[in-house]
Amino acid sequence: MNDDAQTHSDLRELYRELILDHARSPRHFGKLEGATHSADGINPLCGDKLKLYFRLDDDMRITDACFEGSGCAISVASASLLTDTVTGMTRAEATDFFHAVTDSLSGRTESAPIDLGKLRALQGVRQYPSRVKCATLSWHAMNAALNQDKNPATTE
Amino acid sequence: MSKAQLHTDDREAAYAGMDSLRSDFPSLAQDINGAPLVYLDSAASSQPATVVIEAISEYQKHDHANVHRGVHTLSHRATDAYEGARDAVVDFINANARCETLFTSGTTESINLVAQSFCKPRLKAGNKIVITHLEHHSNIVPWQMICEQTGAELIVIDIDEQGEVNLQQLYEVLDDSVKLLAIAHVSNALGTILPVKQIVEKAHAAGVPVLVDGAQAIAHMAVDVQDLDCDFYAFSGHKMFGPTGIGILYGKESLLEAMPPYKGGGDMILEVSFDGTTYNDLPYKFEAGTPNISSAIGLGAAVRYLQAVGMQRIASHEAELLAYMTSALGSMDDIRLIGTATHKAGVQSFLLADIHPHDLGTILDHQGVAIRTGHHCAMPVMSFFGISGTARASLALYNNTDDIDRLVVALDKARELFCK
Numbered sequence: 001m002n003d004d005a006q007t008h009s010d011l012r013e014l015y016r017e018l019i020l021d022h023a024r025s026p027r028h029f030g031k032l033e034g035a036t037h038s039a040d041g042i043n044p045l046c047g048d049k050l051k052l053y054f055r056l057d058d059d060m061r062i063t064d065a066c067f068e069g070s071g072c073a074i075s076v077a078s079a080s081l082l083t084d085t086v087t088g089m090t091r092a093e094a095t096d097f098f099h100a101v102t103d104s105l106s107g108r109t110e111s112a113p114i115d116l117g118k119l120r121a122l123q124g125v126r127q128y129p130s131r132v133k134c135a136t137l138s139w140h141a142m143n144a145a146l147n148q149d150k151n152p153a154t155t156e
Numbered sequence: 157m158s159k160a161q162l163h164t165d166d167r168e169a170a171y172a173g174m175d176s177l178r179s180d181f182p183s184l185a186q187d188i189n190g191a192p193l194v195y196l197d198s199a200a201s202s203q204p205a206t207v208v209i210e211a212i213s214e215y216q217k218h219d220h221a222n223v224h225r226g227v228h229t230l231s232h233r234a235t236d237a238y239e240g241a242r243d244a245v246v247d248f249i250n251a252n253a254r255c256e257t258l259f260t261s262g263t264t265e266s267i268n269l270v271a272q273s274f275c276k277p278r279l280k281a282g283n284k285i286v287i288t289h290l291e292h293h294s295n296i297v298p299w300q301m302i303c304e305q306t307g308a309e310l311i312v313i314d315i316d317e318q319g320e321v322n323l324q325q326l327y328e329v330l331d332d333s334v335k336l337l338a339i340a341h342v343s344n345a346l347g348t349i350l351p352v353k354q355i356v357e358k359a360h361a362a363g364v365p366v367l368v369d370g371a372q373a374i375a376h377m378a379v380d381v382q383d384l385d386c387d388f389y390a391f392s393g394h395k396m397f398g399p400t401g402i403g404i405l406y407g408k409e410s411l412l413e414a415m416p417p418y419k420g421g422g423d424m425i426l427e428v429s430f431d432g433t434t435y436n437d438l439p440y441k442f443e444a445g446t447p448n449i450s451s452a453i454g455l456g457a458a459v460r461y462l463q464a465v466g467m468q469r470i471a472s473h474e475a476e477l478l479a480y481m482t483s484a485l486g487s488m489d490d491i492r493l494i495g496t497a498t499h500k501a502g503v504q505s506f507l508l509a510d511i512h513p514h515d516l517g518t519i520l521d522h523q524g525v526a527i528r529t530g531h532h533c534a535m536p537v538m539s540f541f542g543i544s545g546t547a548r549a550s551l552a553l554y555n556n557t558d559d560i561d562r563l564v565v566a567l568d569k570a571r572e573l574f575c576k
Contacts (some may be wrong), residue, residue, distance in 0.1 A: 046544075
């Protein structure tokens, strides 16, 4: 493989087709009317700013998840995948997922205790320390929302 | 030979000379991600020159001791080297006297020193501090802090779509209620060069003292503080091929003389008793505690290096390169240039299609090209343009047209990956 092709294949690890697809066409994008839980996620280094909204029913199950804001391809795709993934989960299940995803992306555990499914597409960021924060921003915001933290979540 | 031909030959000779300087910067000779490094982030921090690294190393190996304190040989050597560095800076910026040149930890501390020691004691509710919309956070937040503490008002002068400061608006607000005008010499995000000399003249006519944030100017053009006639001029060592943690505050002697110390401690005193303390003379009144001796010596070496190369020569080289870069980037339909003022230093912010600057930064880094991405500590500038950040390529004396060509190729790759 020549250098050029190598460069491209490494970048493709980070910017997989699934990531680019969610970045270009984010799912559940916009404000969620009637949200019961919401929180901001701010990455002061990049200026990425996301707001996540959730509607939880009486059994603390997430019936709807939406997000809005702006960010890089990695942070937008991660937020989009998040809303896809946690809809239908209980608050406890979503919290378990938060730990599994952030641990996995930060390289704290090689294999997550939970099957991350398509979220594995985000694991390319492990090679890019400065980009891990982009991928975990929405997850920290979700955790803050579910815990009803008053302060915005940051990745700093 | 025609005059134009002669000019071209001169330019080529200058280029050839400048290119040989590249080897004075050892960190540039390395591969990043399998490609030779193209460093286009000198506005964030420039690469250190070998002479700087060696000056620090020699000092650490042979001459280290505390300054202004001992009678032994090493203390003499350290003091001579430290004060020699100050002399070099005094000469470089053409300060009137060495007591006008204070070592600080960098531009940020220099500005905070002026805010706390010069401005705050003079500020009353209803007074004003004037800045512009294109300032770096370090020339915004210190003023917000003292305005909050004193009830003074912070006035922000507009910029336009090109990144030019509205001078007419600026001149109209200058009156005796304004206690300081604080302006960048060069905008770090937009590259705009402000007409500092003219602004200082107008401000002085209205009785307003002027602080100039020179962080982005000092390594790129000749700076003569007496010619500019500014009251304060601040800059950092690491943006001029020197080390981090060292910078300069130039201040007019009469102003510094009247200002109270900013920090208390050793070296800034003449006599201490529990009845009271007599402060040391300038510049030591403002240099409490053991200073950053090795970095000051490194800064001195950087200044001597810049003088040897010649600031006019550096300015012409970077102007040529900026024109080359602007034309290369400007010829791409999907590039939006942010910062298109008439008089600019070698800084170009831009956006490529709808690729987020951070993604662009990663893709370029993959090809060995280092640029800055984000808000560049100038969030109000980003808000003005309605964007969250930009990609920014910034030039220094060691860059050449090959670097720009590599940037262009790297941008093509980003486009290929993202915009199919």
